[in-house]
Amino acid sequence: MLYSEKVMDHFTHPRNVGTMENPDGVGEVGNAKCGDIMRIYLKIDHDTISDVKFETFGCGSAIASSSMATEMIKGKPLPEALALTNKAVAEALDGLPAHKMHCSVLAEEAIKAAIQNYYEKNGIAYDADQFPDCGSCTHCASCDSEGN
Amino acid sequence: MKVYADNAATTKMSRKSIEAMLPYMEKEYGNPSSLYRLGQQAAEALDEARETVARYLNCTPAEITFTSGGSESDNQAILSAAVIGERKGRKHIISTAFEHHAVLHMLEKLEKQGFEVTLLDVHENGIISAEQVEKAIRPETCLVTVMYANNEIGTIQPIEQIGKVCRSHGVIFHTDAVQAAGHIPIDVQKENIDMLSLSAHKFHGPKGIGALYVKKGIPLTSLIEGGAQERGKRAGTENVPAIMGMAAAFEDICTRMDGNSRKISKLRDQLIDGLLTIPHSILNGDRDKRLPGNVNICFEGIEGESLLLLLDEKGISASSGSACTSGSLDPSHVLLAIGRPHEIAHGSLRLSICETNTEEEIRYLIREVPKVVEYLRSLSPVWRDLQEGKKDYVIQ
Numbered sequence: 419m420l421y422s423e424k425v426m427d428h429f430t431h432p433r434n435v436g437t438m439e440n441p442d443g444v445g446e447v448g449n450a451k452c453g454d455i456m457r458i459y460l461k462i463d464h465d466t467i468s469d470v471k472f473e474t475f476g477c478g479s480a481i482a483s484s485s486m487a488t489e490m491i492k493g494k495p496l497p498e499a500l501a502l503t504n505k506a507v508a509e510a511l512d513g514l515p516a517h518k519m520h521c522s523v524l525a526e527e528a529i530k531a532a533i534q535n536y537y538e539k540n541g542i543a544y545d546a547d548q549f550p551d552c553g554s555c556t557h558c559a560s561c562d563s564e565g566n
Numbered sequence: 567m568k569v570y571a572d573n574a575a576t577t578k579m580s581r582k583s584i585e586a587m588l589p590y591m592e593k594e595y596g597n598p599s600s601l602y603r604l605g606q607q608a609a610e611a612l613d614e615a616r617e618t619v620a621r622y623l624n625c626t627p628a629e630i631t632f633t634s635g636g637s638e639s640d641n642q643a644i645l646s647a648a649v650i651g652e653r654k655g656r657k658h659i660i661s662t663a664f665e666h667h668a669v670l671h672m673l674e675k676l677e678k679q680g681f682e683v684t685l686l687d688v689h690e691n692g693i694i695s696a697e698q699v700e701k702a703i704r705p706e707t708c709l710v711t712v713m714y715a716n717n718e719i720g721t722i723q724p725i726e727q728i729g730k731v732c733r734s735h736g737v738i739f740h741t742d743a744v745q746a747a748g749h750i751p752i753d754v755q756k757e758n759i760d761m762l763s764l765s766a767h768k769f770h771g772p773k774g775i776g777a778l779y780v781k782k783g784i785p786l787t788s789l790i791e792g793g794a795q796e797r798g799k800r801a802g803t804e805n806v807p808a809i810m811g812m813a814a815a816f817e818d819i820c821t822r823m824d825g826n827s828r829k830i831s832k833l834r835d836q837l838i839d840g841l842l843t844i845p846h847s848i849l850n851g852d853r854d855k856r857l858p859g860n861v862n863i864c865f866e867g868i869e870g871e872s873l874l875l876l877l878d879e880k881g882i883s884a885s886s887g888s889a890c891t892s893g894s895l896d897p898s899h900v901l902l903a904i905g906r907p908h909e910i911a912h913g914s915l916r917l918s919i920c921e922t923n924t925e926e927e928i929r930y931l932i933r934e935v936p937k938v939v940e941y942l943r944s945l946s947p948v949w950r951d952l953q954e955g956k957k958d959y960v961i962q
Contacts, residue, residue: 421875429872430879435945449910450948453869453889453897457947477871477890481945536583 421478422512428482433489436471445531447550448524454480456528458488462536465496472528479511480525486510488526488532500533500548502526520544568881569927570731572800573768573859574745575715575885580770586814587772590807597938598804599793608806615813621760621821624753625779631786631796634777634808636744637668638789639763642800643740644672646787647761648681650738651708657681658707660699660771663903664688665713666742671898673711685891688903692721700731709738714746714762718887718900718916719851720860722750729758738784744768744776748819749857750827754779762847764816766808770920771815775808781860792914818823826921830858832855834929837861840932841915844939846961850914852899861917866908866961867949868913868942870897876938882931909948910960 419495421429438459454476461469470492472484487507491499504522514522521562527550537544570578590611596604598612606793616627623630633639642661661673662895663685673683686698699710710732725741740761743752746864747762748769754762759782765776772786780786791802804858819826838861840848846866864875877884887898896902897911905916917931942948953958 426875429875432945437950446947450912451896452908453912455947473945473950474946475867475946476869478875479889480869481872 420515421482424486424512425482426477426511427516428485428511429478432449432472432481434471434485434492435473437473438469438471441471441536442533443532444538445528445533445535447482447527447531448476450475453477454521454524456480456524458484458528458532460532460536462496464540467491467496467499476521476524477518479514479521482511483507483514483521484524484528487522487529496533499529502529505514512523567927567930569923569930570883570896571917571923571927571931572883572885572918573920574720574857576767576773577768577770577853577920578922580815580818582818582853583811583815585764587811589805590810594806598806599795599931610892611810612806615809618813619777620779622752622816623747624755625927628780628797629779629782631778631780631800632804632812633776633778633800634774635767636666636763636765638685638803639666639765639776639778640666640711640740640742641672642786642789643761643763643780644669644676644709645789646780646785647709647711647738647740648676649787650785651681651706656708656957658684658704658705660684660686660702660707660710660737662686662688662694662712662716663960664692664716664900665711666717666744669713669742670930673907685959690718690905691855692719692900692904693855694723696724696727699728700735703731703735703737705773707735707737707918709723709740710936711740711742714741714743715857715860716900717745718898719744719862719904720857721851722857722916723854725759726757729853730902732760733758745857748857751823752779760784764872766815769815769819771812772808775805775812775877776810781794787958827858830919830921830923833925834859834861834921836925837917837919837928837931838863841935844936846959848854848910848961850904850906855917859919861919863915864901864908864910864961865913865915865939865943866959867946868939870912870914872942873915873938876941877935880934880938882934885918886910887917907960 441459442459442462446457457473459471474484483562504526507522596608598609620627738760744765747764760781762779767773786799790801850862870888871890889897901911
């Protein structure tokens with residue numbers, strides 16, 4: 419099989435799917451041209467992620483990665499959520515095929531983008547180095563300038 | 567319910583094909599090149615198989631070379647025409663943007679060796695015209711290679727007209743008929759085809775076997791050097807069981823073509839009508855000039871791999887042209903060639919049916935596919951933006 423049982427479980431029964439009224443932070447990464455977009459909504463109370471929702475357009479591993487990543491940050495303080503790596507997401511899914519690792523990267527980046535959005539909306543100072551620089555991202559090398 | 571709807575990928579072997587193979591594995595296992603009886607019986611069987619394949623293409627047995635399948639046939643046909651062209655200083659080849667990779671990658675290789683390749687644009691309906699071919703022909707053109715029917719969107723090309731144009735300009739005409747052979751009538755003489763590739767596993771024969779028809783007088787260049795099998799044009803001991811299986815499968819499907827075609831087209835049309843009731847969906851390829859079993863539809867707002875995985879959960883085997891299923895970052899070159907934007911091409915579904923698919927199965931597909939599409943749209947930020955009017959629908 420292409421995917422582990424864990425991936426299939428999170429793909430066929432994704433956790434935290436949906437949208438959110440008045441989210442404190444929203445992050446979106448990816449590009450429809452490349453075939454995957456992830457959007458993460460966060461509710462933040464006292465620097466802790468009290469609720470998280472996601473929407474994903476993409477393949478099975480993209481949906482499973484979003485589902486797993488949202489589970490891993492729910493209820494966690496922001497610094498902990500910011501420390502989540504794509505590798506940790508992939509490991510929690512019992513691995514992803516090599517050519518699907520970028521799906522876990524998207525999950526990590528979507529969370530970071532949502533937290534960055536929260537900081538910016540609330541005028542909270544943050545260390546820009548902690549966040550991905552989409553301008554220099556080479557993941558979507560095949561996309562033209564309309565891309566991210 | 568289990569529904570196998572990926573017959574353009576491969577087919578289940580027919581009983582007749584399997585039974586035709588067994589004797590050549592168990593009893594008549596001789597090498598056709600051996601002079602004793604066991605070998606000669608195998609050689610005679612090969613002759614019969616060659617006659618059978620030739621009969622249903624309307625050529626002579628000597629014009630049939632057995633190969634390992636469609637890719638080898640395509641490679642050998644193109645290389646042979648290139649060798650002939652190079653000898654005459656004609657190094658221009660015409661093909662189309664939506665050929666199979668067995669053709670396109672061979673052409674890319676020849677480009678690196680100094681050949682010039684013109685890939686004709688494909689219209690939105692997935693069909694090219696003989697006029698396009700004629701306009702592209704130059705004095706130095708050595709080959710026109712145009713597929714008989716497209717493997718993804720099933721569109722049937724005007725092969726007879728293209729053959730006529732090529733013949734009148736003295737250009738070799740090759741057609742990759744891997745999807746067409748056994749499914750729609752082919753007559754290499756009437757259609758002025760000089761070279762034609764076919765593959766057994768697309769018509770209920772075994773995998774790893776195919777044929778290349780080459781009109782008498784056109785010299786083939788070998789891809790495999792060795793013994794004198796296939797008149798020295800394809801070395802290696804012949805795969806007698808597979809060749810027997812191919813001939814039996816081809817005869818079986820060709821003799822039942824009319825009835826099959828009527829039955830399968832009817833199911834195909836039901837399926838197309840049923841699936842196009844899904845909002846913001848569009849059929850890829852001409853509605854009428856398409857293979858009897860091919861359905862290919864794009865659904866806006868979703869991605870094909872996740873669609874296939876969820877259909878698999880429901881027992882449905884299908885295919886998609888999304889990047890994730892093609893193993894590259896780009897979606898299907900065929901869907902891009904007919905003008906579908908990337909984000910739409912990612913959401914494609916190909917269902918390819920055959921005579922063993924039932925009306926009940928078609929009803930199951932019409933019931934289950936919309937549910938999966940709807941579910942994936944409910945997860946999709948792209949779909950949300952479309953629904954909320956933040957973006958415009960590409961498919962109305």
